[in-house]
Amino acid sequence: RQAKRAALPLAGKKVVVTAGGTIERIDPVRYITNDSSGKMGFAVAKAAQELGADVTLIVARTQVDPPVQINAVHVESAVEMYEAVSARWRETDILVKAAAVADYRPKSPAQHKIKKSGDELQLELVKNIDILQTLGEQKTTQFLIGFAAETDHLEQYAKDKLKRKNCDLLVANDVTQTGAGFGTDTNIVNIYDAAGLVQSLPMITKEEAGLRIMELAAERLAGAGK
Ligand code: CTP
Ligand code: CA
16 A cells, blocks of 8 residues: 655646836836736745745846745846746746736936936837737747736726737736735735636735635646646
Protein backbone atom coordinates (compact mmCIF):
# COMPACT_ATOMS: atom_id res chain seq x y z
CA ARG A 1 0.00 0.00 0.00
CA GLN A 2 1.26 3.39 -0.92
CA ALA A 3 0.29 6.56 0.85
CA LYS A 4 -0.65 8.85 -2.01
CA ARG A 5 -0.13 12.54 -1.55
CA ALA A 6 -2.68 14.52 -3.50
CA ALA A 7 -0.71 16.40 -6.14
CA LEU A 8 -1.12 20.14 -6.01
CA PRO A 9 -3.28 21.31 -8.94
CA LEU A 10 -0.65 23.65 -10.40
CA ALA A 11 2.42 21.50 -9.71
CA GLY A 12 4.91 21.82 -12.57
CA LYS A 13 3.14 24.84 -14.08
CA LYS A 14 4.90 28.10 -14.83
CA VAL A 15 2.77 31.06 -13.87
CA VAL A 16 3.68 34.64 -14.68
CA VAL A 17 1.77 37.35 -12.83
CA THR A 18 2.08 41.07 -13.56
CA ALA A 19 1.21 43.45 -10.75
CA GLY A 20 1.14 47.15 -9.96
CA GLY A 21 0.90 50.22 -12.14
CA THR A 22 3.46 51.08 -14.78
CA ILE A 23 5.50 54.28 -14.57
CA GLU A 24 5.87 56.34 -17.72
CA ARG A 25 8.69 58.86 -17.46
CA ILE A 26 8.22 62.54 -18.27
CA ASP A 27 11.74 63.43 -17.15
CA PRO A 28 14.26 61.92 -14.67
CA VAL A 29 12.23 63.05 -11.64
CA ARG A 30 8.64 62.92 -12.89
CA TYR A 31 6.31 60.30 -14.25
CA ILE A 32 2.74 59.30 -15.04
CA THR A 33 1.25 56.36 -13.18
CA ASN A 34 -2.07 55.12 -11.76
CA ASP A 35 -3.73 53.97 -8.53
CA SER A 36 -2.92 50.26 -8.76
CA SER A 37 -1.65 49.04 -5.37
CA GLY A 38 -0.36 45.66 -6.52
CA LYS A 39 -2.40 43.81 -3.89
CA MET A 40 -4.60 41.82 -6.29
CA GLY A 41 -1.64 40.65 -8.36
CA PHE A 42 0.31 39.69 -5.24
CA ALA A 43 -2.68 37.71 -3.94
CA VAL A 44 -2.94 35.83 -7.23
CA ALA A 45 0.79 35.10 -7.22
CA LYS A 46 0.65 33.74 -3.65
CA ALA A 47 -2.37 31.60 -4.50
CA ALA A 48 -0.63 30.17 -7.57
CA GLN A 49 2.39 29.30 -5.43
CA GLU A 50 0.19 27.67 -2.78
CA LEU A 51 -1.35 25.57 -5.54
CA GLY A 52 2.12 24.33 -6.48
CA ALA A 53 3.06 26.56 -9.42
CA ASP A 54 6.49 27.98 -10.21
CA VAL A 55 5.60 31.68 -10.04
CA THR A 56 7.32 34.78 -11.41
CA LEU A 57 6.00 38.19 -10.50
CA ILE A 58 6.62 41.06 -12.91
CA VAL A 59 6.21 44.07 -10.67
CA ALA A 60 5.76 47.71 -11.64
CA ARG A 61 5.08 50.48 -9.10
CA THR A 62 3.16 49.21 -6.09
CA GLN A 63 2.02 50.56 -2.74
CA VAL A 64 2.98 47.42 -0.82
CA ASP A 65 6.02 45.17 -1.09
CA PRO A 66 5.81 41.95 -3.10
CA PRO A 67 5.58 38.71 -1.08
CA VAL A 68 9.17 37.79 -0.13
CA GLN A 69 8.79 34.12 -1.03
CA ILE A 70 8.06 34.86 -4.69
CA ASN A 71 10.64 35.49 -7.39
CA ALA A 72 10.03 39.09 -8.48
CA VAL A 73 11.29 41.02 -11.49
CA HIS A 74 10.97 44.79 -11.16
CA VAL A 75 10.05 46.97 -14.12
CA GLU A 76 8.96 50.57 -14.62
CA SER A 77 7.21 51.15 -17.91
CA ALA A 78 4.76 49.27 -20.11
CA VAL A 79 7.58 48.68 -22.61
CA GLU A 80 9.78 47.13 -19.90
CA MET A 81 6.86 45.02 -18.68
CA TYR A 82 6.25 43.78 -22.21
CA GLU A 83 9.92 42.79 -22.54
CA ALA A 84 9.89 40.95 -19.20
CA VAL A 85 6.68 39.08 -20.00
CA SER A 86 7.67 38.19 -23.57
CA ALA A 87 11.08 36.91 -22.43
CA ARG A 88 9.20 34.22 -20.45
CA TRP A 89 6.30 33.74 -22.83
CA ARG A 90 7.32 30.48 -24.52
CA GLU A 91 7.61 28.62 -21.21
CA THR A 92 4.56 30.26 -19.62
CA ASP A 93 1.58 28.03 -18.81
CA ILE A 94 -0.58 30.75 -17.26
CA LEU A 95 -0.18 34.50 -17.68
CA VAL A 96 -2.14 36.67 -15.25
CA LYS A 97 -2.24 40.33 -16.24
CA ALA A 98 -3.32 41.98 -13.01
CA ALA A 99 -1.11 45.01 -13.67
CA ALA A 100 -2.57 48.37 -14.59
CA VAL A 101 -0.59 49.20 -17.71
CA ALA A 102 -0.51 52.85 -18.78
CA ASP A 103 -2.29 53.20 -22.11
CA TYR A 104 -0.05 56.11 -23.14
CA ARG A 105 3.48 57.31 -22.43
CA PRO A 106 5.21 60.66 -22.99
CA LYS A 107 6.36 60.77 -26.61
CA SER A 108 9.83 62.13 -25.86
CA PRO A 109 10.85 61.88 -22.20
CA ALA A 110 13.30 64.68 -21.33
CA GLN A 111 16.87 63.64 -20.48
CA HIS A 112 17.15 66.49 -17.97
CA LYS A 113 14.69 67.82 -15.44
CA ILE A 114 12.24 70.07 -17.26
CA LYS A 115 12.55 73.68 -16.10
CA LYS A 116 9.50 75.78 -15.33
CA SER A 117 8.82 78.33 -18.06
CA GLY A 118 5.56 79.44 -19.72
CA ASP A 119 2.01 79.33 -18.26
CA GLU A 120 1.13 76.22 -20.22
CA LEU A 121 3.01 73.03 -20.95
CA GLN A 122 1.90 70.54 -23.57
CA LEU A 123 2.79 66.97 -22.91
CA GLU A 124 2.56 64.78 -25.99
CA LEU A 125 1.61 61.15 -25.40
CA VAL A 126 1.82 58.09 -27.64
CA LYS A 127 0.02 54.79 -27.25
CA ASN A 128 1.77 51.93 -25.45
CA ILE A 129 1.77 48.40 -26.76
CA ASP A 130 -1.16 46.33 -25.44
CA ILE A 131 0.76 43.49 -23.80
CA LEU A 132 -2.19 41.19 -23.30
CA GLN A 133 -3.63 41.72 -26.77
CA THR A 134 -0.25 41.26 -28.47
CA LEU A 135 0.40 37.99 -26.63
CA GLY A 136 -3.23 36.92 -26.98
CA GLU A 137 -2.77 37.04 -30.75
CA GLN A 138 0.30 34.77 -30.47
CA LYS A 139 -1.07 32.36 -27.93
CA THR A 140 -0.58 28.64 -28.48
CA THR A 141 -0.88 26.65 -25.24
CA GLN A 142 -0.80 29.54 -22.77
CA PHE A 143 -3.80 30.20 -20.54
CA LEU A 144 -4.47 33.93 -20.35
CA ILE A 145 -6.19 35.76 -17.53
CA GLY A 146 -6.97 39.44 -18.04
CA PHE A 147 -8.27 41.97 -15.55
CA ALA A 148 -10.56 44.93 -16.02
CA ALA A 149 -11.30 47.64 -13.48
CA GLU A 150 -14.28 49.66 -14.66
CA THR A 151 -16.51 52.44 -13.40
CA ASP A 152 -19.46 51.65 -15.70
CA HIS A 153 -20.79 49.11 -18.25
CA LEU A 154 -18.83 46.38 -16.47
CA GLU A 155 -20.22 43.36 -18.27
CA GLN A 156 -20.04 44.85 -21.77
CA TYR A 157 -16.46 46.09 -21.35
CA ALA A 158 -15.37 42.84 -19.71
CA LYS A 159 -16.74 40.72 -22.55
CA ASP A 160 -15.27 43.07 -25.18
CA LYS A 161 -11.82 42.85 -23.57
CA LEU A 162 -11.96 39.09 -23.18
CA LYS A 163 -12.62 38.71 -26.93
CA ARG A 164 -10.29 41.46 -28.13
CA LYS A 165 -7.37 40.14 -26.08
CA ASN A 166 -8.13 36.45 -26.68
CA CYS A 167 -8.24 35.72 -22.92
CA ASP A 168 -9.37 32.44 -21.39
CA LEU A 169 -10.73 34.24 -18.34
CA LEU A 170 -11.35 37.87 -17.58
CA VAL A 171 -11.69 39.13 -14.02
CA ALA A 172 -13.72 42.33 -13.81
CA ASN A 173 -14.49 44.60 -10.93
CA ASP A 174 -16.48 47.80 -10.51
CA VAL A 175 -14.13 50.22 -8.77
CA THR A 176 -17.02 52.45 -7.68
CA GLN A 177 -18.36 49.74 -5.35
CA THR A 178 -17.28 49.97 -1.70
CA GLY A 179 -14.87 47.13 -0.92
CA ALA A 180 -13.70 46.72 -4.50
CA GLY A 181 -10.85 48.15 -6.48
CA PHE A 182 -7.69 50.12 -5.94
CA GLY A 183 -5.82 49.89 -2.66
CA THR A 184 -8.47 47.97 -0.71
CA ASP A 185 -7.83 44.58 0.93
CA THR A 186 -11.10 43.21 -0.45
CA ASN A 187 -12.57 42.91 -3.90
CA ILE A 188 -15.86 42.07 -5.58
CA VAL A 189 -15.15 40.38 -8.90
CA ASN A 190 -17.03 38.82 -11.75
CA ILE A 191 -15.18 36.23 -13.78
CA TYR A 192 -16.04 35.80 -17.46
CA ASP A 193 -15.06 33.34 -20.15
CA ALA A 194 -15.95 33.30 -23.85
CA ALA A 195 -19.39 31.88 -23.03
CA GLY A 196 -20.23 34.60 -20.50
CA LEU A 197 -20.32 34.99 -16.72
CA VAL A 198 -18.63 32.07 -14.91
CA GLN A 199 -18.54 33.28 -11.31
CA SER A 200 -19.83 36.30 -9.48
CA LEU A 201 -17.90 36.41 -6.23
CA PRO A 202 -19.16 38.29 -3.17
CA MET A 203 -16.96 40.80 -1.31
CA ILE A 204 -14.02 38.72 -0.07
CA THR A 205 -10.39 39.46 0.65
CA LYS A 206 -8.08 39.81 -2.33
CA GLU A 207 -6.23 36.76 -0.97
CA GLU A 208 -9.42 34.68 -1.19
CA ALA A 209 -10.31 36.10 -4.59
CA GLY A 210 -6.81 35.25 -5.83
CA LEU A 211 -7.25 31.68 -4.70
CA ARG A 212 -10.67 31.34 -6.34
CA ILE A 213 -9.27 32.71 -9.61
CA MET A 214 -6.28 30.35 -9.63
CA GLU A 215 -8.38 27.34 -8.61
CA LEU A 216 -10.66 28.02 -11.53
CA ALA A 217 -7.68 28.38 -13.88
CA ALA A 218 -6.26 25.07 -12.60
CA GLU A 219 -9.59 23.32 -13.21
CA ARG A 220 -9.82 24.74 -16.71
CA LEU A 221 -6.25 23.70 -17.53
CA ALA A 222 -6.86 20.18 -16.25
CA GLY A 223 -10.13 20.04 -18.19
CA ALA A 224 -8.27 21.00 -21.37
CA GLY A 225 -5.82 18.17 -20.71
CA LYS A 226 -2.90 20.56 -20.25
N1 CTP B 1 -3.30 45.55 -20.65
C1 CTP B 1 -2.06 45.26 -21.22
N2 CTP B 1 -1.39 46.22 -21.91
C2 CTP B 1 -1.90 47.46 -22.04
C3 CTP B 1 -3.15 47.78 -21.45
C4 CTP B 1 -3.83 46.79 -20.77
O1 CTP B 1 -1.61 44.12 -21.11
N3 CTP B 1 -1.22 48.38 -22.72
C5 CTP B 1 -4.02 44.49 -19.93
C6 CTP B 1 -4.19 44.78 -18.44
O2 CTP B 1 -3.10 44.29 -17.70
C7 CTP B 1 -5.49 44.05 -18.13
C8 CTP B 1 -6.27 44.12 -19.43
O3 CTP B 1 -5.31 44.38 -20.46
O4 CTP B 1 -5.28 42.69 -17.83
C9 CTP B 1 -7.33 45.14 -19.44
O5 CTP B 1 -6.76 46.40 -19.18
P1 CTP B 1 -7.65 47.70 -19.39
O6 CTP B 1 -6.87 48.91 -19.10
O7 CTP B 1 -8.92 47.49 -18.62
O8 CTP B 1 -8.00 47.57 -20.95
P2 CTP B 1 -7.75 48.54 -22.16
O9 CTP B 1 -7.76 47.67 -23.37
O10 CTP B 1 -6.55 49.39 -21.96
O11 CTP B 1 -9.08 49.41 -22.20
P3 CTP B 1 -9.47 50.80 -21.47
O12 CTP B 1 -9.78 51.72 -22.59
O13 CTP B 1 -10.70 50.45 -20.65
O14 CTP B 1 -8.33 51.25 -20.60
CA1 CA C 1 -6.20 50.75 -20.14
